[in-house]
Amino acid sequence: MPGGVRVTAELMVGTDLAAEMVANAATRAEKLRESTGVQPCLATVLVGDGPASATYVRMKQNRSKKAGIGSRSVVLPSATTTAELVATLTELSNDSAVHGILLQHPVPxxxxxxxxxxxxxxxxDVDGVTMHAFAAMAFGEPGFRSCTPGGIMRLLEAYDVPISGAHAVVIGRSPILGKPAGMLLLASDATVTYTHSRTVGLPEIVRTADIVVAAVGKANFVRGDWLKPGAVVIDAGYNEGNVGDVHFGEAAAVARLITPVPGGVGPMTIALLLEQTVDAAEAQSETAVQSVAGLA
Structure with a gap:
């Protein structure tokens, strides 16, 4: 933690839990390979050569290998058109050897x-980015979760955070982070308030929250005096210099639980991606078996 920071909050570290999830995914992947000959495969699609996105993709590929998941990397030039990208993703969707697809975002x-x-x-859609995935999260139907919101829920569960009846304030409205995070919290019986950087009276609203999810994409945006004493603070932001969306020093002196950046939400995101890739491979293998047997 930064020097001189007075931390009274307990840190919600995702590293160990994520490692456990990846190990379990690896065990399941090996069992699937032994029983069916199928190795789960995650295809990653990167448009352009942005250094940050390229680093994220390499990290996911390395973690995939550790989990016994094969990876296929597709790198497209930054001038790629929407039609060309759609064609690539459609081709991967139709490839029976690919079980999960990750389009690294943002795209140009x-x-x-x-x-x-x-x-x-x-x-x-093991990254939970389609409208189908969002609808499944909203209606509580089977489907893949958006990885960061899903990882947040697993982290809250691991730290025994009471969600039912709690007031959760989500700061951010991204279709793959803020919005699905609110849907998953609502499904767990929290009372959810959506806010964003243009919300009038934002500090006063945040101060009413038992659980704060910061996903606004602005470094040190949430200040310590915005928080209710004893709040649970989930910092889903990652900005230049390993800085989250929450001013850690201020918030850690007020909150009861807080995620560090890095080491909090980030590892959970990748772990859930790999877990859902194995889920997808198992489901597709079962469907293929049923189809051969004339049951599908």
Whole structure:
């Protein structure tokens, strides 16, 4: 932690829990390979050569290898059109050897990101970015969770945070982070308030929260005096210099529980991605067996 920071909150560290999830995924992947000959495979698609995105993709590929998950890397030039990206994602969706697809986001500004996401087969949407995945989260139906919100829920569960009846304030409205995080909290019987950087009276609203999820994409945006004493603070932001969306020093002196950046939400995101890739491979293998048997 930064020097001189007075930390009274307990840290919600995701590293150990994520490692356990990856180990379990590796065991299941090996069992699937032994019983069916199928190795789960995650295809990653990167448009352009942004250093941060390229680093994230390499990290996910390395973690995939540790979990016994095969990886396929598709790197497209930054000038790729929406139609070309959609064609690539459609091809991967139709490839029976690929079980999960990850489109690294953000994509270049000229691409229709939503159109690209919707080209991913929902059965392979292990990052939980399609409208099908969002609807499943909203309605409590089977489907893949958006990885960061899903990872947040697992972290809250691991630290025995009471969610039912709690007031959760989500700061951020991204379709793959803020919005699904609120849906998952609501499904667990929290009372959810959505806010964002333009919300009038934001500090006063945050001060009413038992659980704060910061996903606004601005470094040190949430200040310590915004928080109710004893609040649980989930910092889902990651900004230049390993800084989250919450001013850690201030918040850690007020909160009861807080996620560090890095080492909090980040590891959970990747772990859930790998877990859901194995889920997808198992489901697709079962469907293939049923189809051969004439049962599908």
């Amino acid at each position: 500004g000229h691409i229709d990101e939503r159109a690209a996401f919707e080209a991913i087969d929902p059965a392979k």
